[in-house]
Amino acid sequence: MKRRFFIEKTALAAMSSVIGAELVFGSNLPKGYIPLALENPDPFKLFSLDSRMSVLNNKPWNIEAKAHLLDDKVTPNKFMFIRNNGIIPQKIDAATWTLTIDGESAEQKKTYTLNELKTKFKNYTYQLTLECGGNGRSEFDPPAKGNQWTVGAVSCAKWTGVRLRDILEDVGVKSDAVYIGYHAADLHLSRNPKKEPISRGAPMAKALQDETLIAFQMNGEDIPLAHGYPLRLVAGGWPASVSGKWINRISIRNKEHDGAKMTGMAYRVPCHPVAPGQKIAAEDMCIIESMPVKSLITYPRSGAVLKKGQKLVIRGHTWAGELEVAKMEYSINFGATWKNCTLDKPVNRLAWQHFSATINFPKEGYYEVWARATDSQEKAQPMLLPGWNPKGYLNNACHRIAVKIKA
Numbered sequence: 001m002k003r004r005f006f007i008e009k010t011a012l013a014a015m016s017s018v019i020g021a022e023l024v025f026g027s028n029l030p031k032g033y034i035p036l037a038l039e040n041p042d043p044f045k046l047f048s049l050d051s052r053m054s055v056l057n058n059k060p061w062n063i064e065a066k067a068h069l070l071d072d073k074v075t076p077n078k079f080m081f082i083r084n085n086g087i088i089p090q091k092i093d094a095a096t097w098t099l100t101i102d103g104e105s106a107e108q109k110k111t112y113t114l115n116e117l118k119t120k121f122k123n124y125t126y127q128l129t130l131e132c133g134g135n136g137r138s139e140f141d142p143p144a145k146g147n148q149w150t151v152g153a154v155s156c157a158k159w160t161g162v163r164l165r166d167i168l169e170d171v172g173v174k175s176d177a178v179y180i181g182y183h184a185a186d187l188h189l190s191r192n193p194k195k196e197p198i199s200r201g202a203p204m205a206k207a208l209q210d211e212t213l214i215a216f217q218m219n220g221e222d223i224p225l226a227h228g229y230p231l232r233l234v235a236g237g238w239p240a241s242v243s244g245k246w247i248n249r250i251s252i253r254n255k256e257h258d259g260a261k262m263t264g265m266a267y268r269v270p271c272h273p274v275a276p277g278q279k280i281a282a283e284d285m286c287i288i289e290s291m292p293v294k295s296l297i298t299y300p301r302s303g304a305v306l307k308k309g310q311k312l313v314i315r316g317h318t319w320a321g322e323l324e325v326a327k328m329e330y331s332i333n334f335g336a337t338w339k340n341c342t343l344d345k346p347v348n349r350l351a352w353q354h355f356s357a358t359i360n361f362p363k364e365g366y367y368e369v370w371a372r373a374t375d376s377q378e379k380a381q382p383m384l385l386p387g388w389n390p391k392g393y394l395n396n397a398c399h400r401i402a403v404k405i406k407a
Contacts, residue, residue: 067399076157086198087186102251104253126349135149137395156352163212177253180207181257184245184247215231237322265391267287270390291394294373298317303403304401305404323376338372343355
């Protein structure tokens with residue numbers, strides 16, 4: 001797998017870190033030259049990921065986990081999916097990093113250093129579910145363009161930071177405010193500094209929730225570079241694109257934010273059901289907000305083989321965007337009948353919930369274990385694919401694993 005690196009002499013320290021040794025005579029590098037050690041970078045070493053993760057794209061980097069790798073109750077860094085729209089920033093100095101709040105509906109423009117954010121405002125820690133809006137895209141037919149995520153573009157880490165609400169209150173919000181939009185330091189794939197790769201946002205109601213954080217730690221440590229170091233917006237329960245990385249500015253808007261990938265077809269689904277393959281006008285597409293109810297069997301790995309009479313213990317996670325999961329079930333007869341799983345309450349709002357069940361199989365042969373979650377508004381996962389949409393978003397079909405019972 002090859003990746004073209006644009007080499008700048010000011011990025012020598014970053015290159016040395018990737019190579020694992022000092023880049024001797026690095027100051028003599030011709031502009032645009034690619035050191036041999038960087039022609040085929042190892043993304044697992046580059047991002048400290050487990051080598052069993054799956055790389056979907058390297059320009060930009062998009063990497064997902066497999067279902068059985070997500071068995072931890074709190075997702076460790078090495079199994080966190082990576083979804084980027086642009087080029088990861090290289091020249092980051094946390095000591096001089098700032099966050100500016102501005103916009104038509106800001107009472108004043110105000111800038112905070114990273115240290116001021118950490119010390120001026122109370123710090124909070126929440127476990128928050130982040131899922132790519134396109135998670136499960138690979139199952140749609142006809143196929144949808146974009147990264148062909150399977151089931152592993154989801155995580156639930158512990159995030160520490162300050163409430164966005166507290167910062168906005170310190171700045172002052174005008175009565176006409178309806179939206180916030182984020183701006184960040186990542187570079188557009190065209191390398192045009194005037195183009196933002198992504199600049200999404202959320203309505204004020206979401207921005208003002210207790211759990212919406214300006215985060216500076218993930219799982220008790222500084223946020224890794226690939227996940228937004230040194231500062232990230234985290235808005236759990238909504239598509240992860242709302243949780244902007246490397247943020248340095250937030251705009252308080254008096255209208256729906258119109259940044260990059262907020263308009264047109266991006267992160268939108270048809271406002272009403274459509275036929276597969278049907279062309280849809282942009283004005284008939286609605287912005288994705290709360291993610292749908294979903295679940296994932298994380299143990300055992302699909303393809304498990306058991307002896308006749310052996311019981312199978314399954315476990316996994318389930319989540320429902322802004323809502324809570326009220327019921328979790330499994331089926332071993334392709335959805336003809338369902339049995340209840342044990343379901344835990346979330347550790348906090350917007351965290352995923354854990355489920356388990358012990359299964360007996362009646363005879364030898366091939367089985368599939370299907371998992372189905374129902375949210376607090378009694379909406380259940382579809383057994384197979386949900387309604388088709390042109391961008392392949394919001395596939396919340398039941399997760400399934402294969403099991404063989406042998407003598």
